[in-house]
Amino acid sequence: MKQKAETGGEVVNRMQVKLPALSVNEGMARAMVAAFVSQADPNVTELADIKCAVSEAVTNCIVHGYRDSTGYIILTVSILSGRVIKIEVKDKGCGIPDVKQARQPLFTTDAAGERSGMGFTVMESFTDRLRVTSKVGKGTTVTMYRRLSDRGRF
């Protein structure tokens, strides 16, 4: 059966967590994703890349999405056949008016907070595919796909 290499096939396993948008949960989120993804037997680099991408996405929700409000982040991680990891990070925060601009390297709306403006660039570089959908006032969903090298079971 032919599969799309980037987006994988059917779901082998899935986890979903709902976390309040607290900065202490950034470490929590990436630790949980790392623990879940470990069953697909990623190599050290792949695991480090996934952790970093998750950290960026969750931090974005906290720093930008919920900058003037509080709420929850819904993190959904799926292992798809074809050894593809799909990560979806969703918030119901303020949304991004111009996604294209936000994805530019070094672009930040929070220079005072010493943000580097590299969040989306890091996510893009450390995953195979990044999709950002956002609606002002409704929230943002970031979806990332990362294919693991061939060595495990899935």
Next chain:
Amino acid sequence: MMKQKADIVCDSVGSTLTVHIRGEIDHHTAADIRGRIDDMLFQRRPRRLVLNLSSVTFMDSSGLGLIMGRFSVMKELGGEMAVCDPSPETRSILTLAGMERLVRVEYSDGHIPPQPPVTQKGRSGGQAPRAPYNGAPGNPAPGNPATGNPAPGVRKPGRVGSGRKPTIRPLKKTEPPA
């Protein structure tokens, strides 16, 4: 009190302040690390700040912000900074951001890191390929340590060379390291 996942140890030798960061650097821990480093900087006024990243087990773009922010602070204080012994976990993101173009990356064992690829698929967009520092404006580089000349645009006017001497307070030996 929530457990902090990062800790710093400061070591001041002469006019160099070495800050050894341990643990994970993310948005949550960076704020605390930043505050503590800046306290040390304004207290001790080192000429040179070295961030030792050898014990950092995780770093995301908040760490890049931390380094870039300390670079600006040191620039304002008329000093220079370097990153020392980045751990394997931090190297890929430092390279991705082209951090070597902004700050010096040193290895205590004399290891010279391989040059990062000239073009990164072009999709990290807007990042010009690495070019050696040639004094051209827009190519950031710290001052030339050999001649003591500041790089163009790096230091504020009136802060050059020995002119800043009166602002330096002598190191207090009695101060316990934080």
